[in-house]
Amino acid sequence: MIFYFSGTGNSKHIAEKLGELLNTSVKNIADYYDEVTTLKNFSLDVDNEDFLGFVSPVHSWGLSIPMSRFLKKTKINYSGKKVFAVFSCGDNCGKAREQLQEKLKKKSGILCDFVCSVQMPNTYIVMKGFGTDSKELEEKKLKTAEEELPRIADAIKNGKNYDHYVIGTHPFLKGRIVYPLFMKFTMGDKKFFADENCISCGQCEKFCPEKNISLKDGKPQWLGHCVKCLSCIHRCPKRAIQYADITKEMGRYFYKKQEVV
Ligand SMILES: Cc1cc2nc3c(=O)[nH]c(=O)nc-3n(C[C@H](O)[C@H](O)[C@H](O)COP(=O)(O)O)c2cc1C
Known part of the structure; x- marks a missing residue:
């Protein structure tokens, strides 16, 4: 089972492609919006699944609010070992990995050692100085991602390392200072x-x-x-x-x- 959040479709595509390659089902966490925003206790049992995966965009070098809220509110029951997370980002991910690992462990007691990132076309356009990528860069990122996804799926399937998480510069500053300010x-x-x-x-x-x-x-x-x-x-x-x-x-x-x- 792969849980994903996606605003503009990049993470949805990654989740669906990995779902296809791993032969596992895919679920949009937006479908649980009512449960996670109203229920005190919400749990999901995925113990019969081969894999437990999470795919989410990086927002301000951290977790998107919906993924953060989902992990914080949902007790996920899964005792298997094949747990992974893939972040889609325009450039780099800062502290998103640690935030996901902490939240998943705290609420569900699940360890997620396999975390990687995939660069996708940038979508952050609501601040001066930012913007979408050029058409060339957009196409390059999409092509590279398409080549990368089978390698990621293969590593997940075979319990291998896949050492590709782009953390970027000043992760501590971005994660501990910029991210909270951005959210606030x-x-x-x-x-x-x-x-x-x-x-x-x-x-x-x-x-x-x-x-x-x-x-x-x-x-x-x-x-x-x-x-x-x-x-x-x-x-x-x-x-x-x-x-x-x-x-x-x-x-x-x-x-x-x-x-x-
Ligand atoms: C609010 C917001 C903040 C973002 N912050 C980052 C960031 O910190 N680092 C980064 O590399 N990309 C950042 N991006 C770009 C997205 O992570 C990236 O384009 C992602 O692939 C979008 O996924 P989606 O189409 O599934 O929503 C941001 C995008 C948005 C909308």
Whole structure:
């Protein structure tokens, strides 16, 4: 069983591909949104599964809020030994690995020694100075990832090491200082809006994994519990969703199967 979270499809693709290669099922943790946000005790029994895997994007050099919340709230019952995590990142992952290992051990008593990262096209566009990758870099990352995934699956299957976790520079600073500040100060959704190009198609509402968007008079309203996965911005077919004055000219990206060469 592979549990994944994905805003713009990169992690979903990785999870599905590994699921195929390992012949194991794949589950979107967004499907447990109601349980993990309302129940006091929530548990999942995956003891009959061959593998237990987690796939998630890196957010601010740490765990995305949905994956963090899932691991914190869910008692996972699994006594097997084939536990792994794969992070999808634009560049590097900082303390995401340690955060996942700590949370999984604390709530479920499960050790996860196999953690690696896969570089995928960058999706962080809501701060000046950041942006999507060039088309060339996007294609290069997707091609490399496609070559890497069978090697990762092979290592997981055969209990081998796969020493590829890109930690980046200053992991302590990023993990212990930048990540908490990012989570505290940048999570609000007051700066999102739909501009005049909005056609009321409702894709943003449909794809929000946090049920944080609702159409009112045909226009998206953000309900105050955004986790900044940026699915709404990237998936809008009319590029109508903006974040402050930052995203109008920025690129958009989400994973589409047919684009992979
Ligand atoms: C809020 C946010 C923060 C991000 N922070 C990082 C980061 O710290 N390091 C990094 O390499 N990529 C970062 N990224 C890029 C994503 O991790 C990367 O594009 C990932 O593949 C997206 O996965 P998804 O399509 O499954 O959501 C960030 C993206 C978002 C939306």
